[in-house]
Amino acid sequence: MKQLITLTFFLLTLTAFAQKPCEYSANVTDSIGTYKITNEYLMSEKNFGGSFSYVFFSLAQTDGLPTLNLQLIQKSKDFIKANCFDKNSKVFLQLQNGKIVTLMHIEQENCGTLIRDKGFDNRVNTGIFVFMKDSYDELKKSPVNIMRIKYLTTTEDYIVKSELTSEMNGKVYKPDTYFIENIRCVE
Secondary structure, three states: OHHHHHHHHHHHHHHHHOOOOOOEEEEEEOOOOEEEEEOOEEEEEEEEOOEEEEEEEEEEEEOOEEEEEEEEEEEEOOOOOOOOEOOOOEEEEEEOOOOEEEEEEOOOOEOOEEEEEOOEEEEEEEEEEEEOOOOOOHHHHOOEEEEEEEOOOOEEEEEOOOOEEOOOOOOEEOHHHHHHHHHHHHO
16 A cells, blocks of 8 residues: 555656646758747736737747747837837846846847738837856746846836736736746757
């Protein structure tokens, strides 16, 4: 009977600590090199007064170099200010352990694309950020509390929630542990 209880406890512990498999939207290896990118993950959602703003993350690896792809989607009936990424743009992530991780934008200016749809203006902007060598491991250890995005002309702060139920699709996200759960997918 002791063995049965021990075996049951072991199996329950094993399933509790098992990591979920990595899910990729692209995973390609060819003569040019390798490229894989994780599915987009909602990190922030703001809905106020008929204006909507979403921040999505995905992790990519191109020939062994891990990067963070940040996508900002804005929707409003009013004018949407362009938040441009340039060579000086950065993403700062303040971790629960007090450390700050900085990601640097690649040197490609991007102000996004404006799309009109049924009376709404939609702006989609994507930036690619590289990890600093010394801070990459910190993201595996501690959840994220605050995210600051430095654009060309402005800076925006986001509180990173431990649980976010999206009004857009009803799914539950855990943005604060995004890196803890997913950074292994691009190592």
